[in-house]
Amino acid sequence: MEADIATTLAQRIADGDDHAENELVDRYRDGLRYLLRRLTGSPELAEDLTQETLRIVLERLRGRGLEDPAGLLSFLRATARNLASAERRRAHHRYTEELEAHVDPHDPQPSPAAELFRAEETAFVRKLIAELPTARDREILYRFYVAEDDKAHICTALDLSETHFNRVLHRARQRFKELVLSFQKRQNLSRAQRTAILLLLGLVWAGLIASAGLANKVLVERPL
Amino acid sequence: MSQDLHAEFEANQVIDRYLMGKLSAAETARFEEHYLGCPECLEQLKLAERFQGAIKRAAAEDVARLTVSTGLLAWLARRQAWLPAAAVLTLALALLPIWWTQRQFEEQQQRFETQLASATSPQGNTPILRLGQTRGTLDPGQPQEPSHRLELHPDTRWAVLSLALEPPIAERYLITLERENLERETLERETLERETLEREAGAGELWRATDQLPTLSDTLDLSLPASLLSPGIYRLQAKPQVDGDAATADPAADPASTFRLRVVPLQVD
Numbered sequence: 445m446e447a448d449i450a451t452t453l454a455q456r457i458a459d460g461d462d463h464a465e466n467e468l469v470d471r472y473r474d475g476l477r478y479l480l481r482r483l484t485g486s487p488e489l490a491e492d493l494t495q496e497t498l499r500i501v502l503e504r505l506r507g508r509g510l511e512d513p514a515g516l517l518s519f520l521r522a523t524a525r526n527l528a529s530a531e532r533r534r535a536h537h538r539y540t541e542e543l544e545a546h547v548d549p550h551d552p553q554p555s556p557a558a559e560l561f562r563a564e565e566t567a568f569v570r571k572l573i574a575e576l577p578t579a580r581d582r583e584i585l586y587r588f589y590v591a592e593d594d595k596a597h598i599c600t601a602l603d604l605s606e607t608h609f610n611r612v613l614h615r616a617r618q619r620f621k622e623l624v625l626s627f628q629k630r631q632n633l634s635r636a637q638r639t640a641i642l643l644l645l646g647l648v649w650a651g652l653i654a655s656a657g658l659a660n661k662v663l664v665e666r667p668l
Numbered sequence: 669m670s671q672d673l674h675a676e677f678e679a680n681q682v683i684d685r686y687l688m689g690k691l692s693a694a695e696t697a698r699f700e701e702h703y704l705g706c707p708e709c710l711e712q713l714k715l716a717e718r719f720q721g722a723i724k725r726a727a728a729e730d731v732a733r734l735t736v737s738t739g740l741l742a743w744l745a746r747r748q749a750w751l752p753a754a755a756v757l758t759l760a761l762a763l764l765p766i767w768w769t770q771r772q773f774e775e776q777q778q779r780f781e782t783q784l785a786s787a788t789s790p791q792g793n794t795p796i797l798r799l800g801q802t803r804g805t806l807d808p809g810q811p812q813e814p815s816h817r818l819e820l821h822p823d824t825r826w827a828v829l830s831l832a833l834e835p836p837i838a839e840r841y842l843i844t845l846e847r848e849n850l851e852r853e854t855l856e857r858e859t860l861e862r863e864t865l866e867r868e869a870g871a872g873e874l875w876r877a878t879d880q881l882p883t884l885s886d887t888l889d890l891s892l893p894a895s896l897l898s899p900g901i902y903r904l905q906a907k908p909q910v911d912g913d914a915a916t917a918d919p920a921a922d923p924a925s926t927f928r929l930r931v932v933p934l935q936v937d
Contacts, residue, residue, distance in 0.1 A: 445670055446705045475704035478713065517701040565722035566729070573726070588681075589720055590727040592688055595681060610679060620719045 447514050454513035457505040468505075469498055476524050483528035493531060497524045568623040572616055580604075584612045673702065677709070683716045793821055798830040798887070799904070799927040814901055814928035821934045824894045831888040831906055831927050838908030841888055845875035848901040848928075874902075878909065897931045904929075 453471070456464035476497055481490035500523050504510065510519055576582050580602055587593040587601075599609050677683060677699070685691050686699050703709040797818050818827060831843075874896055880888050888906055904927040 446702065450705065472704050474707070475710055478710060479700055479704065517704055518697075520704055521697065521700050562721070562725065565718055566725045569719070569722040569726045573723075585723065586727065588684070589723045592690075610681075613681065613684070614678070617716060617719055620722070621715055624715070624718070 447517065450516035451513045454505055454510055454516045457502065458509045458513075460506075465502055468502070472520055473498065476520065479521070480524055480528055483525065484531060489531060493524065493527045496527055500527075564627055565620075565624065568620055568627070571623065572619040575619065576612075576616075581612045584609060585616055588613065670706070674709070683709070683713055684720070686713070687717055687720055793824055794826050794828055795819065795821075795824065796828040796830065797929065798832060799929055800832050801834055802926045802928045812928075814930045816927075816929040818897065818929050818931045819934040820894055820897060820931055824934075827892050827894050827897060829890045829892060829904065829927075829929075831890065831904060831925070833882055833886045833888060833906065833925060835886075837882050837886050839881070840878075840909040841880040841882065841906045842909045843877040843880050843888065843890060844873045844905050844907075845892070845896065846873055846903045846905075848903055880906070899931050899933055901928065901930050903927070 449471075453464050453468050457468065473494060477490050477494045480493045480497070481487055484490050484493065497520065501516075501520055504519070505516075510516060573582055573585065576585070583602065584598060584604070587598045588595065595606070595609060598604065599606060682691065682695070682699055686696065691699060699709075703713055795818060797816060799816050802814075818829075820827065833841075875892065877890065880890070882888055890904075905924040906927070907924040
């Protein structure tokens with residue numbers, strides 16, 4: 445189905461449909477950004493390369509088009525990967541030059557907010573692990589996610605059914621999602637409260653100024 | 669079809685394995701091309717990435733904590749044999765100041781007792797010298813040799829001088845000791861004990877004693893510290909003392925009686 449949508453979009457863009465271009469951008473921008481962030485490791489660079497990927501793809505679709513419009517997704521992915529590879533080569537060259545010039549390569553640190561979220565997420569994982577009913581379920585998570593053991597091997601070693609294995613993983617992820625959403629909700633709520641307090645203070649301040657101005661006007665214009 | 673695909677991804681842990689880099693190249697391409705246009709999978713992917721990151725961080729923290737505690741326990745276990753010794757050493761260090769103070773006190777007490785015993789014990793080698801009054805006026809320019817000699821052994825601590833008084837005999841006497849033919853500055857340098865005694869006595873005096881009562885045989889018997897008497901010529905003056913004033917002589921009374929002696933070291937064979 446996704447392939448059908450992509451084919452249609454490619455054909456419409458080739459026909460000069462501006463709306464189709466916007467649709468393509470809206471539909472694939474987030475996925476491309478995620479893919480490029482994974483490939484480059486940098487959100488800023490991923491954003492730039494996403495724009496570049498979309499520009500290249502749109503120009504190609506507007507120009508000579510694709511031989512197989514159904515291959516739009518493959519073309520998008522290949523273009524993104526090629527750009528990321530080229531950037532990696534450039535970055536490697538730049539890094540080598542910086543090392544030779546004894547300049548510290550740029551190593552961006554996570555922001556305090558990001559650190560806070562990461563700490564919270566770690567706490568959520570501890571919580572959900574503690575909530576697991578059996579030690580065996582905890583071992584499943586540990587073996588799969590930390591030791592990166594294969595599913596088949598884990599099921600054999602712990603004498604598990606595949607269904608049980610899938611269920612443990614699924615529930616753990618779901619619980620994690622609930623905790624994260626709850627945290628985000630609290631964050632948004634507190635942000636809204638802060639905004640409301642600031643707004644209220646602003647209103648009080650404006651009221652005070654207006655009152656002072658009014659009082660001044662009354663005093664000045666009062667007939668002697 | 670999309671639901672089937674998602675079920676397949678779920679059953680095969682495609683998202684987790686993609687994040688772990690465990691998918692084949694074909695599976696990776698297929699999944700990436702899918703999530704480019706699938707917001708649902710993209711959301712799952714982001715959530716799974718955070719979940720994996722969090723669970724790995726938690727495990728890493730636990731391992732680090734375990735390593736530290738295990739390391740500490742191992743260190744303690746390795747040193748278990750030394751623990752009693754360390755405890756004894758710590759206790760000894762704590763008790764050291766108390767022991768040291770006690771020792772100092774005992775030493776001081778012993779020294780005091782020795783001095784007390786020495787001071788109160790009879791002195792077998794104490795020299796006793798009877799001195800007669802010196803006649804005539806002394807000329808500082810031409811000193812005369814005293815007629816009395818006191819030989820002092822280096823170990824002697826006291827010397828007893830018996831001053832023979834001539835009538836009229838007063839009730840009480842003020843006795844002063846001075847040294848002749850020696851600069852005072854030199855005297856002051858000799859010993860700390862002497863300086864102390866000088867300060868207690870008047871200016872120019874080596875020693876002073878008040879309220880000295882004559883004996884029935886009209887003598888004034890004095891015990892002088894031998895440390896005062898280094899080799900040289902000394903002059904003792906006995907002045908009648910005014911009642912009520914223990915420190916001054918009676919100006920209306922008879923002039924002072926003077927006694928001279930030379931102190932020489934005793935030659936030990």
